[in-house]
Amino acid sequence: MKKRTDRMIAVGGVAASAVLLPGIMVVLAQTGIGTSSHHRKPGATESPAGAELSGGDPVAQPSIPYTPYPSSTKKPKTGGSYPFGSGPATPAPSDPDRDPGSHGKKPHMPKGSKSVRNSYRKADDGAKITAVKKTGTRQYDVSIATPALGKTVKTRVLVPKSWKAGSKRSWPVVYAYHGGENTYTSWTKDSNIESVAAPYDVMVVMPEGGWRGSYTNWWNGGRGGIPAWETFHTSEVVQLMERNFHAGTSRAAIGLSSGGQGSITYAERHPGLFRYAASYSGALNITAPGMPTALMMMNNSPASTPTTSGATPRPTAPTGPRTTRPSTSASSAASGCTSRPATGVRAATTTPTSRPTTRGASESSSRA
Secondary structure (H helix, E strand, C coil): CHHHHHHHHHHHHHHHHHHHHHHHHHHHHHHCCCCCCCCCHHHCCCCCCCHHHHCCCCCCCCCCCCCCCCCCCCCCCCCCCCCCCCCCCCCCCCCHHHCHHHCCCCCCCCCCHHHCCCCCCCCCCCCEEEEEEEEECCEEEEEEEECCCCEEEEEEEECCCCCCCCCCCCEEEEEEECCCCCCCCHHHHHCCHHHHHCCCCCEEEEECCCCCCCCCECCHHHCCCCCEHHHHHHHHHHHHHHHHCCEEEEEEEEEECHHHHHHHHHHHHCCCCCCEEEEECCCCCCCCCCHHHHHHHHHCCHHHCCCCCCCCCCCCCCCCCCCCCCCCCEECCCCCEECCCCCCCEECCCCCCCEECCCCCCCCCCCC
8 A cells, every 4th residue: 555655746746847847946936035925923033054164153134036037047956866765764863753751741952962062053943054165056954943943954955056145135945845754855855846946046945844743733642732734834943944054935835745745734834935836746635535545554564664773663643733723625535746836936837636524534644
């Protein structure tokens, strides 16, 4: 069943990546940057990257609009690559999803993070960048100590050719969320997102989403608390990118599989945060007939529950996340590419949707 689901995801992902992603890049480039139509809170003050990147202390700078790409700009060729291989991945040692002892605890900074001092600006709740490593020509891996997760996790950032650490302007951003049982490296490892984004003057931010984070603040039997993935993605990451990496307030969200679910539900629950949202093979209607059973079977499969040491434990009854606010999105089946606009958000495709999600839906996390 898992292999069949992976094939369905792969087919939908291949088609969607060739059609939707270039369109999102073009639209973002044409909309301009630095001005927020509704939502400004995540990064109230945009500023350049810190001393570790630019060689000087960060200084607050106003957003400076840029000249959009001309309409004649050619779209990139995607070639014959296999964008969503969903290849083998291993959960990060610090993955909060796999630390049941931390679940339900109050948000707190991870141990040792307070001693890390640098000039990067913090998020409103104290989340901060603890390290930046250049891992490609225009690629950075950013370590973030986050109280929402109680851990230090990573976010991968692709910057355009025009991007400079000491710049006084900002750039539009595509926030790309990975699927279940994958990591922050999956978009660049399993897809051609780097070559697709290269011709456009936009940033791509790919945050860690947890082995089975499910893009929500976990219910934890009513206790809430850690892990709070939605807070990490929609508040902490956005603020840190805008305050330190010149990310602008013209934002789009895309996601694969459970990441597609996240991109749509985030846009719905945070009106004005994203101008565009798209789901690639996202299981948006997880209470549709058969979906809860399918998700439970996949998540309880021994093959899908590796430990960080490589052993495969006997699965236990899932106590996964449940959304703290009901989703109101409509969706089609878990395969193929669908998207639906949230309030004030444009969808990247006009594929019709079918069944509304039942209020109070719960989720135990998904690879589908």
